[in-house]
Amino acid sequence: MKPTVRFVIITALRDRLFVSLYGLLAITFVIAIYLSGGAIAETDRMAVVYAAGGARVMLMMGFTVFVAFHLERLYETRELEALLSRAISRETFIVAYWIGMAFNAALILLPVAAVIFFFQLSMSGAVLWMGSVLLESLVVIAFAIFCGVSLERAIPTIFVTVGFYALARLIGFFVGITHGIVKSDVNQVADPIMEYLSYLVPRLDLVGQTRWLVYGPDSLNIGGVIAAQLAVYVALLLAAAMFDLRKKHF
């Protein structure tokens, strides 16, 4: 497993994932600080919320695009076949690939942590935010791996993963609509669909809250449930990716 993990990290370096994302994050931070300068109050809060919120979106998009094109290239150049021809099972490859990307994600999150800690608004909130964004990254990476392995093409992988991410960030809103008082004809059809869909989509709208950075963690006691759900969801996605890879004929 170790060589595959190292392979993912080295190819991330080769494909300039770190340089690109560090550069994008730096631009995001500069824009956040610039925009917050126009606020007539709570400038530091504005800066940290813009920086963290912008960084979260950049990271998710960056990981999605990287995994999509990386896996497409593995298929096209037959590198994947070469990797699998060694003494490594397809299941181990999926896990190793995800661990390699998880390591990359943790490394890339470091400058974000540095910027957030620099503002020193809420230490406990910052730790919680970093942890939850890392978890969110791991789910997105797992989903991108699942799509990349199944679809073998970068563009549909990116579209589907971005769609999934948007849905996961909005699922709480959709569930809220299903419990609304005012019902139209569309609701009669859409509500049950959303209800069932909500059982299959993780609640990413509950993680990565920038208000934690400003006010500290909430007193809600659902952190453990959310972390458990995301961990289970990663396992589910990786198992699905293993299932798909097993069906591939090289």
Added chain:
Amino acid sequence: MSGFLANGILILALIVQVNLSASLKDVRAYAEIVEVAPTNRYLAAAAFGDNELLYRRLVMDLQNAGDTGGRWSALEDYDMRRVVDWLNALDSLDHRANHHMVLAANYFSQTQAMPDLVHLVKYIQSHVAGDPERKLYWLNQALLMAERRLEDKDLILDIADQLGSYDFPAMTPVAYILPAKVYEKWGDYEGAATYMERAIDKLGARISADERQVLEAYVTAMRRQTSP
């Protein structure tokens, strides 16, 4: 199609495009000073699960409303009811933040249209009522707006009543005493005496015996004013 014709179309299209753009140069897309405030459902969708990020974006929209795209608008031209709708929308995203309160109490309150101030003062009152322990400071700002600019006795006494209804450890002695002073200023000495008695009662051991004596003398003085 010959190359000559294609080149001709290219040059002609470029000339027409430049001329059309020149004719539209000074035309601005219509934009209201303050747009209609977003609905709760819109806010829930637009937040993508991160209300704080949306709050920080929308509060800047409100701060810059009317002063974008090379135009500047007088505060009297703002529809202050819409501004209050925006402030309420921002409350629903982050009630603890103070950026929009600074806008309400220190920026929009400078409007030249006095009737508009009433909307802002009432908004601040309702905002403070939502979380008095954190937001009491803004009630003082509402009182200043009502006293110094509006001089609306009913509104001023209403704010004093609201302040006089609160009692929590972080309240300063001045906050307890202020309703009495407001009532006295507006000629309601019985009200002043009642609120001072309440302040003495609530402050309890937080004031010294000398201070208590001064406050009790104030109550006596107010009662003397009311007696024929």
